[in-house]
Amino acid sequence: MRLFLVLATAFISVFSHANNSWSDIEQQAKGQTVYFNAWAGADNINAYIRWAGEQVKQRYGVELEHVKITDTANVVSRILAEKVSGRTNGGSVDLVWVNGENFRALKEAKLLYGPFSQDLPNLALTDTNSPALQYDFTIPVEGYESPWGGAQLTFYYDGARIKQAPTSMQALLGYLQQSPGLFSYPAPPSFYGTTFVKQALFETIDDTAQLYQPVDKQNFNKATSKLWAYLDQLHPLMWRRGQSFPSGSGQMQQLLNDGELSIAFSFNPNDPAAAIEQGLLPESVRSYVHQVGTVGNTHFLAIPFNSDASAGAMVVANFLLSPEAQARKADLTYWGDPTVLALDKLSAEQQQFFAGQQNQASLSAADRAKVLGEPHATWVALLEAEWLRRYSQ
Template sequence: MRLFFIVLSTFISLAVQAEQNWQALEQQAKGQTVYFNAWAGDDNINAYIDWAAEQVKQRYHVNLEHVKVSETANVVSRILAEKVSGRSEGGSVDLVWVNGENFRALKEADLLFGPFSQRLPNLALTDQQSPALLYDFTLPVEGYESPWGGAQLTFYYDSARLAQPPKSMLDLLRYLEQHPGLFTYPAPPSFYGTTFIKQALLEFIDDQSVLYQAVDKQQFEQLTAELWRFLDKLHPLMWRRGLSFPSGSGQMQQLLNDGELSIAFTFNPNEPAAGIIQGLLPESVRSYVHQAGSIANTHFLAIPFNSDATAAAMVVANFLLSPEAQARKSDLSYWGDPSVLSMDKLNAEQRQLFQQQLSPASLSAQDRANVLAEPHASWVTLLEAEWLRRYSR
């Protein structure tokens, strides 16, 4: 019994110390400006970040400036250039929305501040043992990123025009042989285009396990041969005969709404349902994934090594993990980005924030569970380079 009270007392003492440390960090953050470099290709996302900026200003006296970017790789290059030039303080980036490829580049070049995510009080509301939060494109996170949202490659179609969608890459090819021009995808290095070709590679490769290891350049040609044969056949059957490609998910959505496409895709499983609510898609739209599953991951926030506003950046990251911020982000009326919080770690009042009516356009629970892990980040560079060599004009 005495040992129990000793352990309990120690736990309480550590909890109090952690709370005091966080309160001190919030005081340090007051008045700081966080330059948040984040993709700006969607009005709903931009509006959500504007809302978050208002909230952290009111609550914590932190200024959040959304630096709108089209390619996060350019942000990584800028941070690297600052390091090379000796700019170890006063960096131009304080917080950045990253995917696994960019995280790998930042981590390998020692461009990250941290580890910091374990210091965020709201991280306790996530499943900290989940591989989806511990690894990013197979790379250990190790506290250098804070989870922000979930993602899954999701196909959608207009059920008023197409009774049964093709649920594999081969079936998609067969469908387009009979109905040419009704599908397309963005050209890599667009994130959406790269994700599409990774999905195709996962479906065509004999041994998927090799994709979860660093790419072997000597075997790359052999392992990807079937992928390129598939794309060679697919492109002439696509929208505009594959001679031009859409800019991103927004244009694919518009093309489907206009009737130019019958199938489109996104990396946000709630986007089709949100599109209906926002009047951007017809009510007949439905979502699905391929029978083999579809690529899913978590997107994260990171802090560069030379930020002068690390305290404020952590305050912002912690707020974005709060039930209020996560619930608003997942609301179909605002963004529809899936939450990373574990509902069983929330109290009744917090869970109530997430109560929403499911849309007929939402993915089924079975489809949400039918996921494929992202390949190792090293595959991206070679896949994009080879795609550009073969198909760019």
């Protein structure tokens, strides 16, 4: 009997919103506390989440608690441990900021609440037919995530020191052969480092089509042989001769500002422009992407299967998709994270929220269109393990 009650409670928790109107969901959300597990490695992001928390409390009576994390994989492990232990409700996580690799792990282990995103009114303001919103690292979203922001690997350089940007991996190597020590990247499994390695793989692999399929472990060494040959050439020419690596995008930015690097990169196309606005980079900095394009994706929010505040989490996710919240997030003075909204679906008044959000370091529309879809999520673990085997100190 006890087992039946536990299963029944879990069933009700997962499906209680399925036939409710949005006003019903907002009513259920009142008084709920949403524990939002999100990366906390940047002050501007933390400040934005605080602002969002103030807004949803004032407007909807929902408390938003930012659980500050450094690695989402640890959150996935915690949710899995709760499922294994039989904690089918009252979970410790109500909303989580995920990337494609973690989404795959959550989805395959059936740790997600939903589908829910199709019930969010503000989802209609996005291009719901876009592959960038339908797939996450080639994994079908199917309503189990809500889009939050756009991302694209974006290189930037100090125009006072470089006349022409090296717009390919081969050109970057050629630049460092002439000017050694002026570029580096974080060591994987740092997200930024892994993204750089994926970009290098795109530009060295013989057939990029295989990157969009689950990795063939037996063919992995052959498929990546040119990648490792390229990095073997690149590392001795990098900052500190590749014997140590920057900790993340923040240190790369600081090293460029200090003149130790001439080229750096971010996964946020607006980071260089925002840094100029904040006085963290000189006005001579310019952004660019490679000729073949650069790796890009959409980042999402998900709700775990055992959340007792799923209504509150949906209300928060919907607010974060609102034109007001998306415009503030895209504003260079706050965060500079690109919007996932389709601006042509907004009213003229809503479009004004996004006016004047660029400067001389912003990527052009043509460069923003040069996006390479993320490889299948299964490539990540093998790439990181092989990189560590070869290059970790």
